[in-house]
Amino acid sequence: MASSERSQDNNSKITVEETNFFYGEKQALFNVALTVPTHQVTAFIGPSGCGKSTLLRCFNRLNDLVEGARLIGRICLDGKDIYDPSVDVTDLRTRVGMVFQKVNPFPKSIYQNVVYGPQLQGIRRRSVLDGIVEKSLQGAGLWEEVKDRLHHSALSLSGGQQQRLCIARALAVNPEVLLMDEPCSALDPISTAKIEELLHSLKEQLTVVIVTHNMQQAARISDLTGFFLMGELIEYAATKTIFTNPSDSRTEDYVTGRFG
Amino acid sequence: MSDRIKKFLDSGTLFVWLCGTAVAASLLMVGGVLLLIMINGLGFFWPHALVEMTLTDGTHVLGELKGEEVIPHSETPEFPEGKTRVRLKVGNRDLYGLDFRWVDTDQITSADFPKDVAAFERREWGNFYGRIREVSRGEAVVASGNQEGWKALQPLIERANDLHDEIEHLQRDVIGDINYEIEETRLRIRELGLQGQRETPEVAEFQADTNRLETRYRKHVETLRALSRKLDEHSVLLVETNGREKRLVVGQIVKALRPNDMGFFEKMLRYFMNFWSVLSEEPREANTEGGIFPAIFGTVMMVLIMSVAVVPFGVLAAFYLREYARQGLIVRVIRIAVNNLAGVPSIVFGVFGLGFFVYAVGGTIDNLFYPEALPTPTYGTGGILWASFTLALLTVPVVIVSTEEGLSAVPREYREGSLALGATKFESMLRVILPCALPGILTGLILAVARATGEVAPLMLTGVVKLAPALPLDHHFPFLHFERKFMHLGFHIFDVGFQSPNVEAAKPMVYVTTLILVMVVIVLNLSAVALRNYMQKKFKASAV
Ligand SMILES: Nc1ncnc2c1ncn2[C@@H]1O[C@H](COP(=O)(O)OP(=O)(O)OP(=O)(O)O)[C@@H](O)[C@H]1O
Ligand SMILES: [Mg+2]
Numbered sequence: 058m059a060s061s062e063r064s065q066d067n068n069s070k071i072t073v074e075e076t077n078f079f080y081g082e083k084q085a086l087f088n089v090a091l092t093v094p095t096h097q098v099t100a101f102i103g104p105s106g107c108g109k110s111t112l113l114r115c116f117n118r119l120n121d122l123v124e125g126a127r128l129i130g131r132i133c134l135d136g137k138d139i140y141d142p143s144v145d146v147t148d149l150r151t152r153v154g155m156v157f158q159k160v161n162p163f164p165k166s167i168y169q170n171v172v173y174g175p176q177l178q179g180i181r182r183r184s185v186l187d188g189i190v191e192k193s194l195q196g197a198g199l200w201e202e203v204k205d206r207l208h209h210s211a212l213s214l215s216g217g218q219q220q221r222l223c224i225a226r227a228l229a230v231n232p233e234v235l236l237m238d239e240p241c242s243a244l245d246p247i248s249t250a251k252i253e254e255l256l257h258s259l260k261e262q263l264t265v266v267i268v269t270h271n272m273q274q275a276a277r278i279s280d281l282t283g284f285f286l287m288g289e290l291i292e293y294a295a296t297k298t299i300f301t302n303p304s305d306s307r308t309e310d311y312v313t314g315r316f317g
Numbered sequence: 318m319s320d321r322i323k324k325f326l327d328s329g330t331l332f333v334w335l336c337g338t339a340v341a342a343s344l345l346m347v348g349g350v351l352l353l354i355m356i357n358g359l360g361f362f363w364p365h366a367l368v369e370m371t372l373t374d375g376t377h378v379l380g381e382l383k384g385e386e387v388i389p390h391s392e393t394p395e396f397p398e399g400k401t402r403v404r405l406k407v408g409n410r411d412l413y414g415l416d417f418r419w420v421d422t423d424q425i426t427s428a429d430f431p432k433d434v435a436a437f438e439r440r441e442w443g444n445f446y447g448r449i450r451e452v453s454r455g456e457a458v459v460a461s462g463n464q465e466g467w468k469a470l471q472p473l474i475e476r477a478n479d480l481h482d483e484i485e486h487l488q489r490d491v492i493g494d495i496n497y498e499i500e501e502t503r504l505r506i507r508e509l510g511l512q513g514q515r516e517t518p519e520v521a522e523f524q525a526d527t528n529r530l531e532t533r534y535r536k537h538v539e540t541l542r543a544l545s546r547k548l549d550e551h552s553v554l555l556v557e558t559n560g561r562e563k564r565l566v567v568g569q570i571v572k573a574l575r576p577n578d579m580g581f582f583e584k585m586l587r588y589f590m591n592f593w594s595v596l597s598e599e600p601r602e603a604n605t606e607g608g609i610f611p612a613i614f615g616t617v618m619m620v621l622i623m624s625v626a627v628v629p630f631g632v633l634a635a636f637y638l639r640e641y642a643r644q645g646l647i648v649r650v651i652r653i654a655v656n657n658l659a660g661v662p663s664i665v666f667g668v669f670g671l672g673f674f675v676y677a678v679g680g681t682i683d684n685l686f687y688p689e690a691l692p693t694p695t696y697g698t699g700g701i702l703w704a705s706f707t708l709a710l711l712t713v714p715v716v717i718v719s720t721e722e723g724l725s726a727v728p729r730e731y732r733e734g735s736l737a738l739g740a741t742k743f744e745s746m747l748r749v750i751l752p753c754a755l756p757g758i759l760t761g762l763i764l765a766v767a768r769a770t771g772e773v774a775p776l777m778l779t780g781v782v783k784l785a786p787a788l789p790l791d792h793h794f795p796f797l798h799f800e801r802k803f804m805h806l807g808f809h810i811f812d813v814g815f816q817s818p819n820v821e822a823a824k825p826m827v828y829v830t831t832l833i834l835v836m837v838v839i840v841l842n843l844s845a846v847a848l849r850n851y852m853q854k855k856f857k858a859s860a861v
Contacts, residue, residue, distance in 0.1 A: 119733060124643075151739035161730035163749055173748070174738040223734070230739060 070095045070234060070264040071116060076130030078111055078288075080123060085111045087288045089130075093234075093281075098256055098265040100275040100296065103285035104311070109268040110158075112285075113236050116266065117153040118146050134234070151178065154232035158239040160219045162211035162226070167203050170211045170222055174230035189229050196262075197225035198255050217248025224255065235259065237267040241274065253278050272312055276300050284308045351835070358832030361825040362591040364576040364584050367436060367446060368405070369558060370420065370428045378420055379434060379446045379558035380407035388421065408436070408444035409557055416443055416822045432578040433463055437555070438571040440601060443822055445565070447557040452567075454551050466553065470573060473551050477568045484544050487537060495534045497793055502527050508689040595829060604783065604813050605823040609830055614788055615701070615781075615803035616770065616837055622705035622799075623712065623769050624762060630709065631716025631765075632758055638717070639724040640746060652721075659714040667775030670707030675699055675779060695800050699780030701789045702799035707779045708772060712765035719764065723757015724750065759849035766845055770838045773807035781808045783816070806834040 071093040078086035085108045093099045101109040114120045115132055118139065132139055139149055151174065162170050171190045172180075180186060190207065194200040199221045203214070211222055220240060227235060241249040256265060256278050269275050275282055276296060283293040284305075292299060292308045303309045325331065365381040372378065383406050387399040401422045410416050437445040449466030452459045452473070460469035506523045514520055548568030555563045574587070598608025634655075642648045679696035687695040696702075727750050735745035773781075782802045789801040814820065814827040 117737060119737060122733070122736070147739045147741055150737055155733075155737040157730055157734065157737075159728075159730045161728070161734040163731060163734065164753060173735070173740075177738065177740050177744055226734075226738065 068095045069093065070135065071266070072131075072133045072136070073112070073115075074131040074133070076112075076115070076128065076132060078108070078115060078120070079125075079127045079129075081125035085288050086115075089288075089290045091283055091290060091293050093264060093266055095264050096260055097280040098260055098267060098278055099281045099283065100279035101266070101268045101283050101285060102270070102272065102275050102311070103291075105270075107285040108288040109285055110238050111288075113155075113238055113266060113268055116234065116236055117150050117155055119150075119155065121146065147177075151230045152232055153234045153236060154227035154230065155236040156220070156223050156227055156238070156240045158242055160216055160223060160243060162214070162219050162222050164210065164212055166208045167211050167214070167222060168207040170226050171229050173226060178230065193225040193229040194222075196228045196259070197221045198251060199225055215248075217244045217251065220244060220248065220252065221255070224252070228259075232263060234264045234266065237265065239268050239270060242270065249274070272300075272314070284311060286311075354828060354832050354835060357825070357828035361829050362588045362595070364436075364574055364579060364587050364591075366430055366576055367434050368428055369431050369434060371426050372420065372424045373426055374424075377558040378405060378407060378418065380405035380418070381436075381446075383417070385422075406444075408446045409442075409563075410819075410822075411442045412557060412561055412563060416819065430577045432575065433467075434558075434577065435467065435573050435575045437565070437573045438606075439565070439569050440571060441569065443602075443606070443819075445555060445557075445563065447555050447563075450554040450556050450562065452551065452553045459551070467573075467575070470553060470567070470570075473553075473567045474570050474573060477548055477551075477570065478572075480544055480548050480568065484541060484548075487541055487544070492534065492537050492541070493787075494793075495530055495537070499527060499530050499534070502530070504689045511688060596833070600784065603817050604809065605817050605819060605826055609806065609809060609826075609833065611785055611788060612804040612806045612809040612830070613833060613837060614790075615785065616806045616834070617841070618789055619701055619705050619708070619776075619803065619805065620766055620769055620841055622701065623708045624766060626706055626709040627712050627716050627765050628758065628762055631713045631761060632720050634713070635717045635720035635724060636746065639721050640742070640750070655714045655717050659718075662774075663711055663772050664774040664778075666707055666711045667778035670703055670710070670775055670779040671699070674703040674706050679703060698800075699778070699782075699802060700800040701780055701803045704776050704780040704803070707775050708769040711772065711775065712768050715764045715768065716758070716761035719761030720754060720758045723754035723760070726757065727753040755852045756849055759845060759852060763842055763845040763849065766841050767838065770834070770841060771807065773805065773811060776805055776808060781805045783808075783812050806830055806837060810834065 069092040073089055073091050076086060076089045077084060078089075089108075089112060101112065103109055111120065115128060116134075116139075120126045120128070128140060134149070134153065138144070163173065165173075168190055171193050172186045175186060175189050180189070191200060191204075194203065199218060202218060203209075203222075206213075211219065214222060220243075224235075224240075241252055244252070253274065256267070259265060267275075267279065279296045281294065282296045282299040284291045284299060284303075284307075286307060292303055292305045294304075298304075299308060300312055303312065309315075367379060368382050370378045383404045385401055385403045388402050391400040392398070393400075402419050403422060403425075405418050405420060406416055407413060407418045408416055434446065434448060437447075439445060448463045449470065450463075451461040452466045452469045460466050502523050506520055506527075509515075509517070509520050509523075545568075549566050551567040553565050553567055553570075555565060557563065576584070579587070595608045596613065597610050599610060600612075601607035638648055638651065675698060679694065679698065679700075683691060683695050683697040731749050731753060732745055735749045736742070740748070780802050782804065785802050785804045787798075787801060789798050789803050790796060791798070810827055810830045813823045813830060817823045
């Protein structure tokens, strides 16, 4: 219960207040309210189509791209409404990084992939960029594997390496929050284990929100877990509670594999 | 039984065969066309043997054998297959009136390939086939007899060709430059005149320049006359096979060959030399002889200008349609319109180019920037720029469509990945989407180039001419002369093949030009394909 207590205090990173989300006519989120605490790993679980990705993409306003998408409610980062007209979206997105389910390194070299974000921020000095590349790749646990071929194409890496490159790319802009939408769903068990390990160390530097379909994974890596069903947040509590003693029977059914 | 037929049909074997047949038929047709052009075009450069025939009436015929056919309606009981006749290129147009002649096979008593007959390629009147009687300098005979004359003639022809080169250099480069400068000075004076300056020191200075230039001009014309007289110094008396004589100034002869006396390698060498001279020389005799260099140059340059114009234009339009515009009814209508634009007959674009580019835009440019040259139009008449722009307009739909395809093939993950790193939409487009769409864009370029090289009709309205006085690229500032008229291989084919006074003699030239047009198309396309592959490789995984 320690985590949920903490989420009430000032350590909250993201606060979602009574949020409804629509894709045109279709409502994807119903009155969702939750708080993501700083320096913790928060996992979203739930059956397919229940709105986990939708909520995640609300956190960096990637849903703005979808035509007809509409949000009613309030989502705050460090207490500031991110949907406020005064917010610079590109700035928000450098603070809230994202790793996608579909591994998507750009068809450029490993080096260019990592410096993509920093260069957008106007960093041009070679020495600075070199430093960022090393630090980010180390942060993503990839440095040892690729340090000799930084200028090879990113697409020459294995799937797991590519995903860690995507993490390094996101880390390169020093985000405060890292959103991960099923980052391991396309990877083999060893790569998955590596990324899970990574999450433990990443937690020290930033806040992680991860969507996963894998119950064991959620149980292993997260501090808090939110269970979604049909666009509603059914239960949100410390991971241990969710998996051992859920208060809602639907949560219990889902985590024990009785449906979904 | 019907079961088995049904099974056969369902198995798809028939369909596979149909598909295969269609492919084979297409390949066969393409191959056939290429083969026809190659045979006719490449054969042109080979030094053909000269056959000398004696006919039943005692006359002789000398020339190149060009073919044999059955005389129409000549089937008689004795000759159930019909009689045949051969076609000869006998040349000597000035004596015979015609280059070609039919000879019935049964009229020929003997045929022979004498080693001592020669083919003379002349600057006028086409080839002369015959023997040499004497070579003289002025009135004095230098060498007489075929053998002696042949030996004496070779160095004389070489010297005459050198003289021709010198004259050409003088005429085109030296005197051409002076003329260019005189014209420029005239225009400056006129410009000052339009500004109301008539008697100012500036005008006087230009006037003095003109006088100086004219003195120089007259001096060079004198040199030119002297050179021309030198060309007329030697002459050669030729006899055709029946003994009729013809006196020729040596300066008239481009080259003399004895094809029956040449070995295979000599012929081979001559073959490549002929090929090269067609590629590198200017046309002669209403384009039916000489080379086609200006046409090759004009074609390539026009395609290059067109590419430079069409790619940015088409890419920007496609980016707008695909990335910025709201996907709705209007965009759909625009897209359909663009697609249909590709189906509009090209001559329509020619008319538009003439009306819009040449008259409207060009006329305005003339009024604003070149008033001193009026009433002679500068941009207000057909030129390579307007022709290229017209073709750019014609090919822009292709570029738009393939760029749009390239854009839609860029995975959504790349866009989102870029945006999620804090890029604006514009930055994402420039740094991720454009590079990914590059192969599509270049495919568009390839298609555009292929279409533009083959297009002739719109060019005829917007700047192509039969014979252009100067290339659109030279050493006079600003080097590229977009307003100049130019020559084009496609138009050259039409002009030589159907507009020339001597269609039969021009036929080989038609095939050669076609062959070279095909080669130019292939080379241009291959370079575009190579560019695309290079770009693709740059963005693909490097083999590790
Ligand atoms: N771009 C879109 N336009 C319209 N509807 C959408 C769009 N994206 C998602 N939806 C709908 O919103 C609902 C929630 O989708 P979301 O992608 O958030 O589900 P999810 O929980 O991430 O599912 P999964 O586990 O399969 O990824 C679904 O019913 C989906 O059909
Ligand atoms: Mg999802």
